[in-house]
């Protein structure tokens with residue numbers, strides 16, 4: 001088993017306590033996939049988010065396209081973490097559990113490097129956004145590409161630590177780095193309630 005798979009195994013062990021006996025299934029006769037009490041779709045990683053991002057860049061430019069992945073990612077991260085928070089899970093455990101969900105759903109394998117109220121550093125192996133980029137390009141990216149995950153990370157931290165955070169992607173698998181690295185620090189202007 002590789003180092004990444006060892007990390008992924010730990011991540012799955014954490015999240016499977018919540019999702020015991022759940023797994024993504026094929027669509028039913030109504031054209032729906034039901035898992036963990038939610039209604040899902042499956043979309044292949046070559047298409048999403050890369051083709052969406054490229055189309056948005058054509059329409060609105062790179063910065064707005066990146067925001068268009070970041071913002072819904074942020075709301076999604078908040079929603080998922082609020083759900084776990086209602087189970088009574090708090091702060092660091094809540095943060096870890098929410099990120100580990102990403103392994104269960106095929107998004108990533110996390111490694112937690114530093115978790116403090118002042119700064120969190122999280123390494124993400126095999127990010128689906130980086131995979132999406134690499135499936136569509138022979139060359140490596142010149143910039144980090146994981147805008148959705150950056151948003152999700154900001155949303156998770158906002159709920160877990162009850163404060164607003166900025167997330168910078170300092171390394172990215174799509175650039176040729178071994179992993180994506182996210183550095184999370186508190187925002188100066190706070191809007192969390």
Ligand SMILES: [Zn+2]
Nearest residue numbers: 146172173180
């Ligand atoms: Zn990345």
